[in-house]
Amino acid sequence: MMLAMFQALxxxxxxxxxxxxAGILFSRQIGDLALVARAIEGFFAFSLVASASYIWNDLRDIEADRLHPKKRRRAIASGRLxxxxxxxEAPLVALAGALLAxxxxxxxxxxxxxxxxxxxVYTSFLKRQVLLDVFAISIGFxxxxIAGVELLLPVAPGTELSPWLLVCTFFGALFLALSKRRRELGDAGGQASRQREVLESYTPALLDGLLMVSAAASVMGYALYTIWPATVAKFGTEALLYTVPFVAYGIFRYLYLVGVSDRTEDPSHVLISDRPLAICVLGYLAAVLIILYGRG
Structure with a gap:
């Protein structure tokens, strides 16, 4: 049962x-081990609270999950937990996250x-509302x-929250959420509404159009961020512009996977399992580290 409890997280x-x-990376404070430790604590606090919400979601969706070819193997839907x-377990995990926070x-x-x-609110209501469901997911990101910056402020009050970080995060997350819905709709076929009620309100044409808009907004938003005067002044270089190809390739690669792979129902799994995308992400991080921290 302990294994099932862990898997439910x-x-x-x-x-x-x-x-x-992202907050500590783009504020160029990743060399401060005390701040890195705070970010790690924040990561686990957020992860525990998120896991509590996952358990609550699985409890509410247990019948629908049992109809899904993959979700039916989850700990609660399968009956192992x-x-x-x-x-x-859910409130105890949430409490542990709150104590860390x-x-x-x-x-x-x-x-x-x-x-x-x-x-x-998403689990109880928003996940069944067309468009609001993907907006809620994006706001979560x-x-x-925002949390990544807030955890730094008590000990590094000069840390600033870039509005561009929020813009890029929102449209990037919106792109991933729409990709997930598009793949779910394609995989579920005639059982779409039984597996996820909101899929009844989506069509392939609508999701394809929204994917194009969110993908374009993600790439353009990031490109503008790299050459924005405030960004250049903050980092003392325009070299972040050279990381745009990594972002563009990552978006395009994911679009490709939406059409040919069923793994895009789970963005976290895609990042780990798709080698070209993983290499792209690692290349992007390496480039950012060199540009922001390699100038001494």
């Missing part, structure tokens, strides 16, 4: 919370609380980015 989904490290145990300051705790409440 969906630890593979914790990779989404790596976005918390009793419902009563899951109902106890208290150490990181009021701002971080507030953002985490908003994230948790938003997830509860924006909150992660």
């Amino acid at each position: 969906r630890p593979r989904q914790w990779s989404k919370n790596l976005l918390i490290f 009793p419902i009563g145990v899951a109902r106890i 208290i150490r990181l300051g009021k701002g971080f705790l507030i953002v985490l609380a908003v994230y948790f409440l938003q997830n509860l 924006v909150l992660r980015a």
Whole structure:
């Protein structure tokens, strides 16, 4: 049962919370081990609270998950984790995350609380509302980015929250959420609405159009960020412009996978399992580190 309890946390989904490290990376403070330690604590606090919301979601969707070819293998849907145990596990995990968050300051705790409440609203209502479902997912990523800055402010008050970070995060997350819906719609076929109610309101043409818009906004938003006067002044270089091809390739590669692979129902799994995309991400991170930290 311990294994089932751990699997119910969906630890593979914790990779989404790596976005918390964007604040320390782009504020050029990643060499400060004390701040890195705070970011790591924030990562685990967010991951635990997110896992609590995943358990709550799985409890509410247990019947629909049992109809899904992959989700039916989840700990709760498969019956490996009793419902009563899951109902106890969720609040305990959330409490553990909250206790970690208290150490990181009021701002971080507030953002985490908003994230948790938003997830509860999403699970109870928004996930069945066309368009609002993907917007809610995107806002969740924006909150992660904000939290990554908030946890630094108590000990590094000069850390600034770039509005461009929020813009790029929002459209990038929106692109991933729409990709997930497009793949779900294609895979489910005639059972789409039984597996996820909101899919009844989407069509392939609508999702394809929205994917193009969000992909273009993601690439253009990031490109503008790299050459924005405030960005150039902050980093003392325009060299971030040379990281745009990594972002563009990553977006295009993911679009390709939406059409040919069923793995895009789970963006976290794609990042790990698709070698070209993983190499692209590592290349991007290496380029950013060299540009921001290699100038001495």
